[in-house]
Amino acid sequence: MLLGTQRINGNGALEIGGCDTVDLAREFGTPLYVLDEDYFRETCRKYRAAFESRYPKVEVSFSGKAFMTAAVCRIVDEEGLALDVSSEGELHTGLRAGLPASRILLHGSNKSPEELATAVEAGVGRVAIDNLPEVERLQQVAVEKGVSVDVLVRVAPGVQADTHTHIQTGKVATKFGLAIVGGAAKECVGEVLNAANLNFRGIHCHIGSQILDVAPFREAADMMVDFAAELRDELGCVVEELDLGGGLGVHYVPGDEPPSVDEYAELVTGSVRARCEKHGLPLPRLLQEPGRSLVGEAGTTLYTVGVVKEIPGVCTYVSVDGGMSDNPRPALYDARYDAVVANKAREPRSTKVTVSGKHCETDTLIADLDAPEIAPGDILAVQTTGAYNYSMASNYNRLPRPAVVIVSRSRAEVIVERETLDDLLRLDRIPDRLQSNRPGRDAAG
Numbered sequence: 244m245l246l247g248t249q250r251i252n253g254n255g256a257l258e259i260g261g262c263d264t265v266d267l268a269r270e271f272g273t274p275l276y277v278l279d280e281d282y283f284r285e286t287c288r289k290y291r292a293a294f295e296s297r298y299p300k301v302e303v304s305f306s307g308k309a310f311m312t313a314a315v316c317r318i319v320d321e322e323g324l325a326l327d328v329s330s331e332g333e334l335h336t337g338l339r340a341g342l343p344a345s346r347i348l349l350h351g352s353n354k355s356p357e358e359l360a361t362a363v364e365a366g367v368g369r370v371a372i373d374n375l376p377e378v379e380r381l382q383q384v385a386v387e388k389g390v391s392v393d394v395l396v397r398v399a400p401g402v403q404a405d406t407h408t409h410i411q412t413g414k415v416a417t418k419f420g421l422a423i424v425g426g427a428a429k430e431c432v433g434e435v436l437n438a439a440n441l442n443f444r445g446i447h448c449h450i451g452s453q454i455l456d457v458a459p460f461r462e463a464a465d466m467m468v469d470f471a472a473e474l475r476d477e478l479g480c481v482v483e484e485l486d487l488g489g490g491l492g493v494h495y496v497p498g499d500e501p502p503s504v505d506e507y508a509e510l511v512t513g514s515v516r517a518r519c520e521k522h523g524l525p526l527p528r529l530l531q532e533p534g535r536s537l538v539g540e541a542g543t544t545l546y547t548v549g550v551v552k553e554i555p556g557v558c559t560y561v562s563v564d565g566g567m568s569d570n571p572r573p574a575l576y577d578a579r580y581d582a583v584v585a586n587k588a589r590e591p592r593s594t595k596v597t598v599s600g601k602h603c604e605t606d607t608l609i610a611d612l613d614a615p616e617i618a619p620g621d622i623l624a625v626q627t628t629g630a631y632n633y634s635m636a637s638n639y640n641r642l643p644r645p646a647v648v649i650v651s652r653s654r655a656e657v658i659v660e661r662e663t664l665d666d667l668l669r670l671d672r673i674p675d676r677l678q679s680n681r682p683g684r685d686a687a688g
């Protein structure tokens with residue numbers, strides 16, 4: 244499975260963006276996140292073109308939680324996408340990277356008063372209200388700042404997407420948003436309409452992630468337009484904007500068949516048009532918030548193989564120099580990945596191995612990888628790690644977080660430095676009473 248600009252070069256090595264990944268590993272160290280800039284940009288363009296050619300008023304936002312760095316935000320801006328953020332940290336990154344606040348939408352199921360205040364002060368384009376108390380809280384902040392705020396109301400349409408339960412977010416039983424069934428969503432819209440400093444702009448939903456079957460997207464679009472009609476009929480309000488979130492799946496392993504962006508856009512825009520026509524509603528502005536499907540396949544993680552341990556008759560463990568700290572998804576969601584031995588990319592995959600990390604857990608990254616004979620020192624390139632890898636990384640076992648390099652046209656540049664051992668201690672403090680508490684031993688001892 245070769246994705247984006249990946250190819251096998253004359254040395255039989257995996258190349259991305261014209262850069263030999265074995266050389267990248269040597270120059271920048273491993274583990275290393277590699278972002279294929281051209282593929283990322285191409286996907287951004289494909290998304291915009293797919294929607295803009297089919298629908299009159301569209302905005303595509305990059306969902307920052309998938310892979311948020313200042314350089315990524317710059318590319319997003321250059322490609323004419325907006326940004327959705329879910330915390331003060333993501334908002335801060337987007338603003339510092341130079342994105343206009345008006346092109347940022349704030350999400351979050353438990354926004355703090357400080358987050359709301361920072362967002363309103365910065366002048367974010369939209370706040371997606373997740374729950375009833377937030378209406379009052381946001382109204383208060385808007386009054387204090389002497390402004391009015393454009394808002395969407397996050398709705399749980401009651402759609403069950405066929406994906407891991409941890410990433411199904413549109414069911415009635417979800418912590419995200421307000422259910423249509425039972426009236427909570429309508430009540431919230433009513434409260435927004437009554438709040439003097441809040442401008443009701445529309446409704447939002449996001450039904451889940453890594454969705455490979457388009458049917459739930461159609462169901463969600465239909466239910467959201469039906470709800471817009473209900474709001475018009477019962478509250479007399481206009482849904483100017485319809486934000487259908489993200490969720491489109493990507494290729495992780497051979498055999499994955501995500502719908503193309505064109506197929507997805509055709510289905511979503513077709514459903515919205517047909518349903519609006521049925522209800523006699525004007526077409527709302529359509530918002531899209533993909534994360535994974537914009538950046539997932541553009542990311543690859545390079546590891547160096549360490550211990551290779553054969554358990555006769557059971558399996559062969561191939562341990563790499565990272566693991567659940569740079570990619571927690573297999574542990575969280577049973578996520579599956581494919582990988583190429585970067586320095587043996589042309590060799591036949593004649594054996595099966597279990598790739599595991601170096602953590603004090605059974606942190607299997609890939610069970611049953613078809614691979615050539617692997618030896619210590621080989622470079623393993625795990626594919627489709629662009630989304631929810633760097634952004635979910637931790638320092639478990641005090642492993643420094645890997646660097647991120649961006650590659651394009653044979654050039655590689657660091658966009659996030661590798662953490663150092665001293666970075667791990669940067670925020671540690673030892674209270675005075677613990678400085679020299681062992682008899683006969685001074686602090687330096």
Ligand SMILES: Cc1ncc(COP(=O)(O)O)c(C=O)c1O
Pocket residue numbers: 306308309327350449451452453488489490491532533534535536630
């Ligand atoms: C509100 C919202 N929008 C968009 C996304 C992006 O989803 P995906 O990366 O699956 O496209 C998410 C992901 O959780 C989300 O919560």
